[in-house]
Amino acid sequence: MQKSLAMIFGFALLFGAVFFDQANAQNMMNKQKMAEDFHSYANPQDVMVKHVDLDWTVSFEEKTIRGTATLDIVRTNKNAPLMLDTRELKIEKAETSADGKTFKATTFEIGAADKFLGSAMTVQLPPDASKVKITYASSPNASGLQWLSPAQTAGKKEPFMFSQAQAIHARSFIPLQDSPQVRVTYSARVRTPKNLLAVMSAGGNSQTSARNGDYRFSMTKAIPPYLIAIAVGDLKFKSLGKRTGVYTEPSMLEKSAFELADTEKMVIATEKIYGQYEWGRYDLLVLPPSFPFGGMENPMLTFATPTIIAGDKSLVALVAHELAHSWSGNLVTNATWRDFWLNEGTTTYIEYRIIEAIYGKPRREMESYLGKRSLLDELAQFEDKDEILHIDLKGRDPDDGMTDVAYEKGALFFRHLEETYGRERFDNFMRTYFKDHAFQSITTETFVEYLMKNLIDKKYPTTYASSIYPTPSRETINEWIYKPGLPKSAPEPKSDAFNQVAMQAKEYLNGTKTLSSIQTKAWTTQEWLHFLQTMPDGFGTEKMAELDKAFNLTKAGNSEIEFQWLLMSIRENYTAADARLEAFLIEIGRRKFVRPLFVELAKTPEGMKRACEIYAKSRPGYHPITQSSVDAIVKCN
Ligand SMILES: [Zn+2]
Numbered sequence: 242m243q244k245s246l247a248m249i250f251g252f253a254l255l256f257g258a259v260f261f262d263q264a265n266a267q268n269m270m271n272k273q274k275m276a277e278d279f280h281s282y283a284n285p286q287d288v289m290v291k292h293v294d295l296d297w298t299v300s301f302e303e304k305t306i307r308g309t310a311t312l313d314i315v316r317t318n319k320n321a322p323l324m325l326d327t328r329e330l331k332i333e334k335a336e337t338s339a340d341g342k343t344f345k346a347t348t349f350e351i352g353a354a355d356k357f358l359g360s361a362m363t364v365q366l367p368p369d370a371s372k373v374k375i376t377y378a379s380s381p382n383a384s385g386l387q388w389l390s391p392a393q394t395a396g397k398k399e400p401f402m403f404s405q406a407q408a409i410h411a412r413s414f415i416p417l418q419d420s421p422q423v424r425v426t427y428s429a430r431v432r433t434p435k436n437l438l439a440v441m442s443a444g445g446n447s448q449t450s451a452r453n454g455d456y457r458f459s460m461t462k463a464i465p466p467y468l469i470a471i472a473v474g475d476l477k478f479k480s481l482g483k484r485t486g487v488y489t490e491p492s493m494l495e496k497s498a499f500e501l502a503d504t505e506k507m508v509i510a511t512e513k514i515y516g517q518y519e520w521g522r523y524d525l526l527v528l529p530p531s532f533p534f535g536g537m538e539n540p541m542l543t544f545a546t547p548t549i550i551a552g553d554k555s556l557v558a559l560v561a562h563e564l565a566h567s568w569s570g571n572l573v574t575n576a577t578w579r580d581f582w583l584n585e586g587t588t589t590y591i592e593y594r595i596i597e598a599i600y601g602k603p604r605r606e607m608e609s610y611l612g613k614r615s616l617l618d619e620l621a622q623f624e625d626k627d628e629i630l631h632i633d634l635k636g637r638d639p640d641d642g643m644t645d646v647a648y649e650k651g652a653l654f655f656r657h658l659e660e661t662y663g664r665e666r667f668d669n670f671m672r673t674y675f676k677d678h679a680f681q682s683i684t685t686e687t688f689v690e691y692l693m694k695n696l697i698d699k700k701y702p703t704t705y706a707s708s709i710y711p712t713p714s715r716e717t718i719n720e721w722i723y724k725p726g727l728p729k730s731a732p733e734p735k736s737d738a739f740n741q742v743a744m745q746a747k748e749y750l751n752g753t754k755t756l757s758s759i760q761t762k763a764w765t766t767q768e769w770l771h772f773l774q775t776m777p778d779g780f781g782t783e784k785m786a787e788l789d790k791a792f793n794l795t796k797a798g799n800s801e802i803e804f805q806w807l808l809m810s811i812r813e814n815y816t817a818a819d820a821r822l823e824a825f826l827i828e829i830g831r832r833k834f835v836r837p838l839f840v841e842l843a844k845t846p847e848g849m850k851r852a853c854e855i856y857a858k859s860r861p862g863y864h865p866i867t868q869s870s871v872d873a874i875v876k877c878n
Pocket residue numbers: 562566584585588
């Protein structure tokens with residue numbers, strides 16, 4: 242969608258040096274234009290939140306976070322109230338202050354709840370107010386928090402709580418302007434049960450894991466609200482390198498540290514291409530298995546699923562991905578959720594580059610190949626409107642945009658530019674792009690203008706014969722970003738290793754090769770996935786049993802391979818994997834695995850019956866985000 246949608250406000254002239262000492266913040270606002278965000282009630286063009294100070298008590302008995310959020314505001318329209326986003330918050334009172342010391346009660350109103358957006362909160366502001374303090378509690382059903390019983394953890398002794406704020410779930414535990422273009426710094430004091438450790442996406446995380454139930458944190462760089470994150474549990478820390486380390490439950494610590502050993506190397510490799518890592522430390526938090534995503538790039542502390550702990554570092558592309566977000570997403574952020582592809586396409590492209598730098602080009606090609614295949618599978622099922630990078634999400638749940646289109650089509654677009662202009666020139670462009678937009682939230686239109694000016698319009702010689710791929714022009718860029726499908730200039734990842742795998746699979750299928758003669762010893766997870774994906778639909782339970790007998794796939798122990806195998810088991814009606822399927826779906830809450838398995842089950846009446854039986858047991862352990870995805874699929878009487 243085009244520029245007409247952007248409501249442009251000129252901030253530059255409206256500011257004196259009146260507010261705070263935030264010369265820096267003011268500088269940012271001078272530059273920032275506000276886009277229309279369909280997923281927020283906030284009015285940053287009138288009143289903008291710049292800092293959030295949290296004072297929280299975490300109660301596992303009540304399943305609530307209770308306390309205050311004190312918001313520093315900058316006002317450009319003195320007559321406007323402060324508009325905030327909330328979802329199911331129990332608001333006790335709102336107060337304002339002119340000096341930050343004395344607070345006086347003010348009136349506020351909570352609007353009707355929208356099923357995606359939650360409720361607007363309107364706070365009346367006296368003329369001199371510069372801070373707003375809200376006393377509130379989150380709901381036990383807060384969409385951005387998950388409360389785990391001890392039984393749902395690895396250690397089984399202590400409860401666990403973690404947040405997941407992307408896309409618009411921060412509002413379910415903080416009243417704030419929950420739009421990615423309203424960047425804030427934050428500070429927090431968090432009180433927990435004395436024997437548990439709290440960690441946040443900020444400075445202040447304890448490496449000694451010393452516990453007293455009272456923790457303080459500070460994020461001094463302005464971040465979009467969806468990056469505010471907290472976890473509380475029986476956590477321990479282990480260092481991985483100078484700037485890197487891992488937090489997880491004690492019983493997971495050694496395994497996690499082994500799997501994530503290359504993290505520091507990845508930071509160094511990424512800095513070499515894209516410039517300095519701007520966040521100080523890069524730690525990871527390995528969560529219990531109900532975490533709905535693979536990872537979440539919370540700054541300074543990536544949250545990760547334990548399903549990447551495979552014992553052989555084969556699934557650490559996820560770390561490369563979350564680390565890449567330290568540049569694309571956290572440093573330069575999508576201004577609204579329709580610009581999500583800017584976060585994820587860039588990040589997926591960089592993920593593959595990090596994989597190449599650490600594990601070599603063949604591995605990059607394998608992972609890119611699998612990524613493109615997964616994209617093509619999705620495109621085969623999507624309507625045109627969902628195949629567009631700059632997707633229209635008005636009136637929809639922003640989570641609807643979290644598809645391979647944003648990730649893999651986006652990554653192919655950036656790879657296309659790399660292949661067209663050559664690596665050196667394109668890397669220079671990206672490095673400068675990050676530097677020029679550091680700590681800003683930008684729209685697709687801003688990106689396209691920058692791309693045109695700094696790369697496309699320069700008319701550099703390309704590495705392609707233009708008869709095969711047209712030299713990028715505004716038209717080709719528009720085709721990639723604003724049109725459905727995959728342009729014919731889309732790159733083709735190629736893997737010799739995969740060709741070998743496919744050849745052997747073919748020989749097995751046509752009976753010229755036995756399974757025992759296939760050379761699988763040195764196969765990576767990616768080669769196994771390719772091998773299994775080469776098996777045609779409907780190839781039968783007999784062959785499934787043969788494969789299982791030869792390779793023990795029902796007990797693979799590697800989450801990606803098991804997922805692929807279980808998906809095939811449902812398709813082929815291979816009942817020997819039934820028990821494992823049920824256990825897998827109860828154990829793991831990662832949406833990437835859970836959703837397609839239920840989709841496959843739901844395709845037949847018998848499958849739906851099984852889905853209902855399993856879901857009755859697995860649903861209580863899922864995160865609200867996974868629950869709402871599966872609720873839409875599994876329909877039981
Ligand atoms: Zn991502």
